[in-house]
Structures are given as structure tokens and as C-alpha cells.
Amino acid sequence: xxxxxxxxxxxxxxxxxxxxxxxxxxxxxxxxxxxxxxxxxxxxxxxxxxxxxxxxxxxxxxxxxxxxxxxxxxxxxxxxxxxxxxxxxxxxxxxxxxxxxxxxxxxxxxxxxxxxxxxxxxxxxxxxxxxxxxxxxxxxxx
Numbered sequence: 001x002x003x004x005x006x007x008x009x010x011x012x013x014x015x016x017x018x019x020x021x022x023x024x025x026x027x028x029x030x031x032x033x034x035x036x037x038x039x040x041x042x043x044x045x046x047x048x049x050x051x052x053x054x055x056x057x058x059x060x061x062x063x064x065x066x067x068x069x070x071x072x073x074x075x076x077x078x079x080x081x082x083x084x085x086x087x088x089x090x091x092x093x094x095x096x097x098x099x100x101x102x103x104x105x106x107x108x109x110x111x112x113x114x115x116x117x118x119x120x121x122x123x124x125x126x127x128x129x130x131x132x133x134x135x136x137x138x139x140x141x142x
Contacts, residue, residue, distance in 0.1 A: 019128040026121045040107040
């Protein structure tokens with residue numbers, strides 16, 4: 001069976017619209033990357049804090065709000081973690097560490113997927129820009 005090739009054409013206006021939509025998608029992807037990076041950073045800070053707490057009791061200054069702080073000691077024998085719906089459950093340090101490792105894997109996977117999607121979107125924007133520039137040069141010659 002012979003393959004049929006069909007050529008589709010779009011107008012300059014359609015191409016500009018598609019380019020605008022791809023740029024909007026790129027901005028949204030950039031925003032998602034920043035959000036995922038913040039979550040990954042927060043996860044790292046918590047892991048480092050847990051490692052420090054594992055060394056024994058620590059004196060701490062606890063912010064209460066409005067510029068008021070309380071002094072206290074923190075021990076690593078009792079943790080709480082939240083689930084969706086503001087459910088608070090007790091957890092051991094090992095459970096918390098396991099949860100943080102799991103989250104880190106998810107965040108890293110998300111970052112990889114977002115980077116791939118961004119690369120494709122950047123290529124689309126660049127291709128559309130090149131087509132629009134070629135069309136502009138062609139229009140000037142005519």
C-alpha cells in the first residue's frame with residue numbers, strides 16, 4: 001500500500017496564535033519547575049534538620065508570630081506528620097525519613113518530566129519563530 005502524504009497549511013495568524021500559546025505553556029512550565037524546586041529544597045532542609053535532631057536534644061527558639069519567640073528544647077523522640085485533610089498522625093523518625101525519601105523521588109521524577117516538556121516547548125517556539133521570520137523576509141521581497 002502506498003503512503004499518502006498530505007500537506008497542511010496554516011495562516012500566519014494561526015501560527016502567531018500557536019506561538020503565543022506555546023510561550024504561555026512555557027511560562028506555566030517554568031512556574032511548575034520553580035514550585036517543584038521549592039518543594040525539593042524544603043524536603044532537603046527537613047532531612048538536614050532530622051539528621052541534626054538525631055544527635056540529641058537541641059535548644060531552639062520557636063517563632064510564635066508577631067515577633068514573639070519561645071525558648072525550648074527539642075528531642076527527636078516524637079514527631080507528627082500531616083495527611084491531606086489536615087489529619088495529624090504521630091510518626092517515628094524512620095517513618096518520617098522514609099516519607100521524605102519517597103517525596104524526593106517523586107519531586108525528582110517531576111523535575112525530569114518538566115524539563116523534557118520544556119525542551120519540547122522551547123523547540124516548538126523556536127521553530128514557529130523561525131517560520132514567522134522566514135515569512136517576514138519573504139513578504140519583504142515581494
